[in-house]
Amino acid sequence: MKEAHASRETGVRLAAAFLALVGVGALAAPWLTTHAPTAQLDPVALAWQPPSAAHWLGTDSYSRDVWSRLLFGARATMGIAVLAVTVSLTFGTLVGAVAALAPRWLDALLMRATDALLAIPRLLLLLLVVAGAGTLEFAPLAILLGSTGWMMTARVVRQDSGRLLATPHLEGARALGVPWARLLTRHLLPSLLPTLAVAATAAFAAAVPLESGLSYLGLGVRTPLPSWGNLLADAESQPLAHWWVIVFPTVMIAGTVLAANALANAMERQWRR
Secondary structure, X not given: OHHHHHHHHHHHHHHHHHHHHHHHHHHOHHHHOOOOOOOOOOOOOOOOOOOOOXXXXXXXXXXOEHHHHHHHHHHHHHHHHHHHHHHHHHHHHHHHHHHHHOOHHHHHHHHHHHHHHHOOOHHHHHHHHHHHHXXXXXXXXXXXXXXXXXXXXXXXXXXHHHHHHOOHHHHHHHHOOOOHHHHHHHHHHHHHHHHHHHHHHHHHHHHHHHHHHHHHOOOOOOXXXXXXXXXXXXXXXXXXXXXXXXXXXXXXXXXXXHHHHHHHHHHHHHHOO
């Protein structure tokens, strides 16, 4: 039992360290790279160069430095994911908390509407919207991802809010006629912070591959601007011959998703005790 616990703790630390390292790399990209991510260094002589001392992760078909594009791509992918989480967490928390505080008919209406939206596959909804609207820029893409990912947060917040409102402290506050806005901001939301932290981390883990997938299909961040998704598209014609353009973005996407999910699971285990 102790060995399993220690192994879990080590995994959580590694996950947190990986995410921190990727975040620092994204923020410090201008100082950690020697080439602009869109610079075509020499399309004839330097195209498809494998990893070397001059180009740590090689170059792509336009002779652009993959290391530079990977770090600047982290800015796009993780930035869109963070903004999407902010949108989904805000809206999901509002819907879930209001449903818990509202009369029964409004609670039932909000939750049934949430369930109906949850029944629609998220990826299908994203593809329909993006196909109709065309390629989306950074902020609209993040808002779209956030506005299609709030439903599970709303369900979890509604469930935990109902449990918290049944405690003597909050029951007494409601009996004394404390306004619902004050009840929400002063009493309910602080108690929901652990739940929201887990929901935010899980939502981030879901947003990263969705953004990458849309960018890979040309519906998100468009080349020459880098994103982990469109980096994968750069070598789709010959993935084995130019493995470095495929492997490194894939490792970053998979590593980020696994690390975020590991942190979410660890936080949930800790706070559900």
